[in-house]
Amino acid sequence: MTEPLFSVRGLNVALPDMTRKPLIGRAPPAEILKGLDFDLPKGSVTGIVGESGSGKSTLGRALVRLIEPSAGSIRFDGRDISHLSEADLRPLRRDLQMIFQDPMSSLNPRHTIFTIIAAPLRQNGLGDRLKERVAEALQRVGLPQNFAGRYRHELSGGQRQRVGIARALALSPKFVLADEIVSGLDVSTQAQILTLLEKLAAEMGLTIAFISHDLSVIRRLCQQVIVMREGRIVELSATDALFDNPKEAYTRDLLAAIPLPEIDADWLRPPAKAPA
Amino acid sequence: MSPCLEIRRLSAVLPDGQRVLRSISLNVQPGEVRALVGESGAGKTMIGKAVLGVLPKSVRIVEGEMLIEGEDLGRLDAKARRALIGARTALIPQDPLTALNPSRRIGPQTTDRLVRILGWSGERADKRIRQLLDEVHIRDPERVLRSYPHELSGGMRQRVLIAAAFAAEPRLIVADEPTTALDVTVQKQILRLIAELQRDHGTAILFVTHDLGVVAKISQKVSVLYAGKVVEEAETADLFAAPQHPYTRALIAATPRYTDPYASLKPVDETVLAGLTAEIAAADKAWRPSHD
């Protein structure tokens, strides 16, 4: 068994709670993540699923160290990155990339697609042969070359998300965080983006954390799934086991709540009152 | 009996002449749920707005009729039309937060409509809202009525809006993506609630959604839209058993199904969309608004 790419132990994250901020002084911290333990094996895709308030996005941001843990450790590729400074993180950024939920807001309206995809390359010592590398990145995600000169408002939602993927993969990173990347897209586009990511993950041997509020989109993509609720891990299972044989009641509830596109007259019947 | 809502050959254009609704025809029979399903830009929300008479100023209806319980909205003057729409229809909106005024308590906000539009006394309206809050299983109506919107959870806010929509006993409710902003577990509760009240009150619903899963669970009839055009319309059960139009088939195949991961999430075939687009362009070229 090789060493996992990510090894997370006892991870706690507390963020300032602005709703309880006193008029003067600091906002008190609110515990968002409470003692998480898990590994992300090299070359695997892990689904991180939960409803709003489960802490899944915070977890993602802690993995790529946009936020700092308050306790516990995050080991990435054999190195503890939990408390590295912004400057010390910079050389690691090349391997810690991210695709954002909102492809609109994640692309700067004043930069061309070329500039956007070139940014991580320039900043990580791959500024030579930029044209070639950007062309390659565009081609990888199935966008025509003339898109390099366009701006975000000239693209459709699916095309924007392809740009987001091209930017994240331009550096051939070891790890990619995909944060709800299909939740803002139409069904048909959603399927295209998922298929693309599935293909690229296999081709490039990427390790991916795929955050989603929707269990139904991740089955084909992921090898393991982490189900979260209120800052804790409810269940961590191999994907097929989770879908076919969920261990936890909460996971079963989540699955049962997904409206499948098939007729089921019983689905809307109120649950039979369980004997107390 | 005349249908609760009937739309005949409804077309609408933007100021630049571009068509956004293309000869839409559909009806909703009393007590039935008709789903309008489509992707963004399909015009499904626009149809809902047209029915409620709240189309944006830039959208102009150029042909067609809308009838509510047999009364042609086009033949009424603006005031009579507003009165008819106000008395017989209601809306369950997509975003329960922006649909509520953040600086007013729930109580007066929900009774307002009953008092102003239906001319009920404050006491009667208050009693009615409490009754409906009970029907949507709100255990503590007193607290909810005194709350401000931000003090309630998303699911709770949507319950309040459902109660408010049903309170006036409308004949037709337009539900515009009412569960899109909610978590799945809450979505299921809310769908269940809408179905329950719909059945008990015998209300017809025009249910706008992008989710074929929701369509399958909530509706008896369905119209599939693409680019402002009805591509296919059918009984919901028939649509899933034997979809006729290639676009419908593609849409069903693209919808995720965790029970069958390899048969679902299929990207829509570009030739299907190209065919549809060509068909629509040809129809647009031949189209002249028919003024009667």
Next chain:
Amino acid sequence: MDEARISRRGLSPRLWLAGGWLLIALLAAIFAPLIAPQDPLAQDLMLERLPPFWLDGAEPGYWLGTDSLGRDLLSRLIFGGRIAFIVAFAAATSACLIGSALGLIAGYFGGWADRIISRIVDVWMAFPPVLFAILLVAVLGTGLSSVIIAIAVIDWTRFCRVIRAEAMSQARMDYVESARIAGYGRIGIMLREVLPNVLPSVVALLSLEMGIAVIVEAILSFVNLSISTDDPTWGGIIAEGRLSIHQAWWVLVFPLITLILTVLSFSQFGEGLKARFDPVLR
């Protein structure tokens, strides 16, 4: 894609009108010695209070009439424009550079930088601006540079407040986070991601501020606190015109019209530029 909608929009009428007036006024000011029909300082008591050209008693060559000392009004307005434009460009640019830089830092970095800068702005804005200006010029002594410094010192807060708010909303955008992921440092992100997005507002404000600077200079001239009294200034002409309003209304009315047109043009030009250079967002 919808090519028509994203193609460059033509110049709007308000850009044309405002820009046209500013261009004419600016050229007139630059080439004042060449185009002014008379010497703006030449007094001739035989020619006092001549009316503008379409009224009885007008003299050829004195298009807009003369003041109570017989000086040609049009020539004085043209020369007055020189000072107005110098003050407008120098004062507004200085206020813009100070205010925008501080606003960008406060809005993007937040925290202590924001708290300190915002407090200074609050205190600054508690002073009534015109009184503040008069006080400053009184301390610095009259003269062109004092007027410019006074306006810059007072009005940088206008830039600071607006740019801070815009930078704050930009800082929350995903593309800022994305630049961190790409490995950019804080200063790099501020200049690369945030600055280009606040620039249209900076430009609009800069143009607006030029108009304001013209007004403030006129006010200071009006109360005789601006430039040496020999050189004509719009405010100075208005002040003089006020004294002879019943005998020669034109000495008051023409400089007022010039002033209003110029100030209005500056603000409209700025808004027009902003609208034009905003990409189609959403």
